[in-house]
Amino acid sequence: MRINYRVRWLIFIFSVLFILFGLLVLFSTSAEGGADNYAHFRLARYAFKYPVFFLDHWGKPLFTIFSSPFAQFGFMGIQFFNVIAGLLSAFFAYLTVRKLEFNNAWLVIIFTCFAPVYFIIMLSGLTEILFSLILIFSIYLFFDRRFFASSIIVSFIIFSRTEGFMFLILFLVGFIIEKKCRAIPFLLTGFVFFSILGYFALDDFWWFINQNPYTGAKNIYGSGELTHFIQNTKKINGIPLAILAGLGIISIGIDLFKKSKRTRQLTMEIVLILFGFLSYLAAHSIAWWLGIGGSLGLIRVMAAVIPLASILSLRGFNLVFDWLKFNQFVQLALKIVVLIIVIKVPYDLYSLPVKQDGREKLLTEAADWVKLNKLTTQKIYYYDLYFIHQLNVNPFDQNVCFEKVPDKLNPGLNMPEESILQWDAHFGPNEGQLPLDSLIKNPRFKLLKIFKPHEPFKVLNGYEYEVYIFQRTDFS
Numbered sequence: 001m002r003i004n005y006r007v008r009w010l011i012f013i014f015s016v017l018f019i020l021f022g023l024l025v026l027f028s029t030s031a032e033g034g035a036d037n038y039a040h041f042r043l044a045r046y047a048f049k050y051p052v053f054f055l056d057h058w059g060k061p062l063f064t065i066f067s068s069p070f071a072q073f074g075f076m077g078i079q080f081f082n083v084i085a086g087l088l089s090a091f092f093a094y095l096t097v098r099k100l101e102f103n104n105a106w107l108v109i110i111f112t113c114f115a116p117v118y119f120i121i122m123l124s125g126l127t128e129i130l131f132s133l134i135l136i137f138s139i140y141l142f143f144d145r146r147f148f149a150s151s152i153i154v155s156f157i158i159f160s161r162t163e164g165f166m167f168l169i170l171f172l173v174g175f176i177i178e179k180k181c182r183a184i185p186f187l188l189t190g191f192v193f194f195s196i197l198g199y200f201a202l203d204d205f206w207w208f209i210n211q212n213p214y215t216g217a218k219n220i221y222g223s224g225e226l227t228h229f230i231q232n233t234k235k236i237n238g239i240p241l242a243i244l245a246g247l248g249i250i251s252i253g254i255d256l257f258k259k260s261k262r263t264r265q266l267t268m269e270i271v272l273i274l275f276g277f278l279s280y281l282a283a284h285s286i287a288w289w290l291g292i293g294g295s296l297g298l299i300r301v302m303a304a305v306i307p308l309a310s311i312l313s314l315r316g317f318n319l320v321f322d323w324l325k326f327n328q329f330v331q332l333a334l335k336i337v338v339l340i341i342v343i344k345v346p347y348d349l350y351s352l353p354v355k356q357d358g359r360e361k362l363l364t365e366a367a368d369w370v371k372l373n374k375l376t377t378q379k380i381y382y383y384d385l386y387f388i389h390q391l392n393v394n395p396f397d398q399n400v401c402f403e404k405v406p407d408k409l410n411p412g413l414n415m416p417e418e419s420i421l422q423w424d425a426h427f428g429p430n431e432g433q434l435p436l437d438s439l440i441k442n443p444r445f446k447l448l449k450i451f452k453p454h455e456p457f458k459v460l461n462g463y464e465y466e467v468y469i470f471q472r473t474d475f476s
Contacts, residue, residue, distance in 0.1 A: 028353040037125040044071035062159040078125040086122040093307040099143040111310035118306040119346040128303035136307040147183040156190035214294040223291030238345040247316030277308040379419040383427040412444030421470040425463040445470040
């Protein structure tokens with residue numbers, strides 16, 4: 001009877017969460033993450049037509065494989081994929097804390113889904129949510145003592161996000177501590193599997209190493225403070241969950257001091273959950289500080305380890321909850337207050353449903369103008385993926401469109417007459433390395449239209465954001 005009650009309670013929680021996130025997807029007109037959303041979407045959307053996209057390093061093969069069926073229903077399809085993946089992550093976080101025999105296990109579901117960065121990225125087309133699912137599923141299998149299955153699943157994590165490599169090391173340590181060395185070779189399963197695919201599809205067994213797209217770009221993205229991610233705790237965990245996570249770390253210290261009979265389980269909790277979260281945080285902090293690995297200091301990357309942080313938060317909650325065991329009324333009040341505060345945080349931080357930001361509004365305006373003036377019959381060169389997404393054309397049909405000009409040192413060269421060029425102040429001068437002056441003063445181009453926001457704002461490297469539409473003239 002007790003089990004049936006628990007199952008019904010879980011079904012109720014996940015049904016409410018699915019309806020909540022589903023409605024937010026349906027009523028949102030944009031998603032957190034900017035152009036990266038549409039870069040991942042277009043790879044997944046056209047992967048069946050161009051199968052090589054399934055092995056696109058930047059796109060993350062595992063994400064493309066799993067999200068591609070959803071992407072056939074449009075961008076909302078890939079958003080729903082992330083909603084499902086996020087809810088599954090919360091479910092495996094729940095199963096994990098059940099294995100660890102935590103009290104109030106169901107709260108970890110709420111802590112995971114309503115951590116601000118996780119909440120908003122679940123509504124996007126980005127890769128962090130799938131990474132978190134692979135990670136927490138592997139950890140659950142480990143604590144369930146299904147070591148071979150855990151090793152195989154986590155071996156694929158680097159194909160959902162490259163920095164998953166650090167977790168392979170932590171699982172290696174875990175298998176050694178548990179004296180399950182026969183599971184260690186299976187940590188290579190994912191690499192061997194995709195390397196064999198790469199050998200036949202790309203003629204390169206070592207493609208995952210040879211085609212690594214993260215080679216720095218410090219000159220474009222810059223660097224920042226070592227404490228950047230800690231300073232943004234409010235937008236990552238949220239202050240309430242961060243405080244509880246801190247208490248959770250104290251709780252681990254208390255249990256270590258007590259030297260309980262479950263020392264080995266506690267050790268594994270430290271290695272896989274505590275060290276997993278802290279090492280990931282440290283790696284991204286150092287990457288942004290040094291300006292390496294293509295880091296842009298985006299706080300959204302921390303969504304990948306939110307289920308681990310949520311487990312620490314539940315530990316902290318239970319530390320206080322158990323201390324209040326003398327009064328059940330106070331315990332109930334604590335649950336209600338914490339739930340209200342945690343659920344409220346993402347709504348305080350974000351405007352929901354998610355609406356277009358100034359950049360997207362301007363690009364939509366530019367795309368609508370191009371369609372209204374029937375310029376889509378010409379070949380279109382573009383710098384922002386969102387612009388071509390709004391035109392609703394196949395971005396990989398080079399007869400229709402082409403990303404960036406063919407020759408940035410000689411703009412206009414090898415571009416057909418009357419073709420259209422979209423330039424924007426974010427991607428044009430930064431990733432595109434194409435200064436506006438090289439187009440304005442270029443007799444090969446005629447300026448058709450400038451789009452400026454009603455309220456000016458700056459983008460990467462301090463450029464005032466604007467969108468320009470040019471047309472290639474008949475001047476050779």
